[in-house]
Amino acid sequence: MRLLFRLFKSFMLIGIGAYGGGLVTIPLIQHEIVGTRGWLLFDEMASLLAIAQMTPGPIAVNAATFVGFRVSGLAGAAVATLGVILPSLSILFCAGPLLDRFKNNKHVAFFREGLQIGVLSLLFYATWSYGCMAVGSVIDFLLAAGAFLTLILSEGKFHPIIVILICGVLGIFLFS
Amino acid sequence: MMSDKPQVVNEKKITLPEIFWAYFKVGLFTLGGGFAMAAILRHELVLKREWISDYEFMSEMSTATLIPGAVAVNMAFLQGRRMRGKSGAFTASAGVTLPSFLIILLIALFAIPYFQHPRVKAFLKGCSLAIAGQIAFAGFIFGRKHLRSIRNFFICAAGLIMILVLKAHPALAVLTAGFLGYILCWQRDKKEVLKKEG
Numbered sequence: 001m002r003l004l005f006r007l008f009k010s011f012m013l014i015g016i017g018a019y020g021g022g023l024v025t026i027p028l029i030q031h032e033i034v035g036t037r038g039w040l041l042f043d044e045m046a047s048l049l050a051i052a053q054m055t056p057g058p059i060a061v062n063a064a065t066f067v068g069f070r071v072s073g074l075a076g077a078a079v080a081t082l083g084v085i086l087p088s089l090s091i092l093f094c095a096g097p098l099l100d101r102f103k104n105n106k107h108v109a110f111f112r113e114g115l116q117i118g119v120l121s122l123l124f125y126a127t128w129s130y131g132c133m134a135v136g137s138v139i140d141f142l143l144a145a146g147a148f149l150t151l152i153l154s155e156g157k158f159h160p161i162i163v164i165l166i167c168g169v170l171g172i173f174l175f176s
Numbered sequence: 177m178m179s180d181k182p183q184v185v186n187e188k189k190i191t192l193p194e195i196f197w198a199y200f201k202v203g204l205f206t207l208g209g210g211f212a213m214a215a216i217l218r219h220e221l222v223l224k225r226e227w228i229s230d231y232e233f234m235s236e237m238s239t240a241t242l243i244p245g246a247v248a249v250n251m252a253f254l255q256g257r258r259m260r261g262k263s264g265a266f267t268a269s270a271g272v273t274l275p276s277f278l279i280i281l282l283i284a285l286f287a288i289p290y291f292q293h294p295r296v297k298a299f300l301k302g303c304s305l306a307i308a309g310q311i312a313f314a315g316f317i318f319g320r321k322h323l324r325s326i327r328n329f330f331i332c333a334a335g336l337i338m339i340l341v342l343k344a345h346p347a348l349a350v351l352t353a354g355f356l357g358y359i360l361c362w363q364r365d366k367k368e369v370l371k372k373e374g
Contacts, residue, residue: 051300085273088253089253096257147305147310151310159207
């Protein structure tokens, strides 16, 4: 019961911090699940994220289901998934009409600008913390840098999932 | 503030199973969340089914990105509410979340033993390195867009210091950056107003 409660709390924090969703959830998951709680090893989390990226649905939801299941079975999966979507749904439920009215208000725009910069620092932090853990050799670095450059040079024309799959296939040749 | 009347704009009544199925399908077939899903949702809801107008769709998308959490789920909630009130909101959110929940559950149940297979391990390692590149790419694109003033540099640095030096929870750092941005942008705005007034 306590474990389930902790799972719920952790994923609620992830749900609150994941402003904009997607990749922003990665540093939060790493901090909360690998760092603070120690529920997964970094490598397990990295595999999970790879799968989360390749399967349909938001990363945050996929990660919550997976971690929840690993920690405490079916109940854990349900609790964690609920935890990650509950913060935003409760905000929308309670303040939805308000949000609609105030979303073009300049004070809201100021706050939003700050949040976006906060997300940017989170992405920089993630590049560093995730990169340090994932990259262990020169070949690793070259592969990651190659993915980075491919994405930049193609300016979004290459779907990230294609880049991930190509790197995976290269990985089979390089690492096994 | 909870007494929001469902804003049904459509004359034809959309049933809950219809809503559930539409979102379930989108959730099942869209790789990647958020903005990838937005394009498909627009196709399904605005163009194909004509359940909501393009303007409403865009307006709801901006509200969905205004608050934290998975953009796809937020969007489903808002659109569901527009179509069928509160029950529609929860039906749509459940519909869009359920496919990824079930798929990951299946993977967790049946595929985990294979993760230790050397080839699979090597494949996943390659993938996880690509994700490192993808995160760096997101930082690059986002940074190019937002780091255009000393103020924003300062907010970004403050966020990084909170996480790296003060070891604050990353979620707290994002919120702090939000408040900092609010104060600084507000000051800028005040100055501009003063200038205009002479």
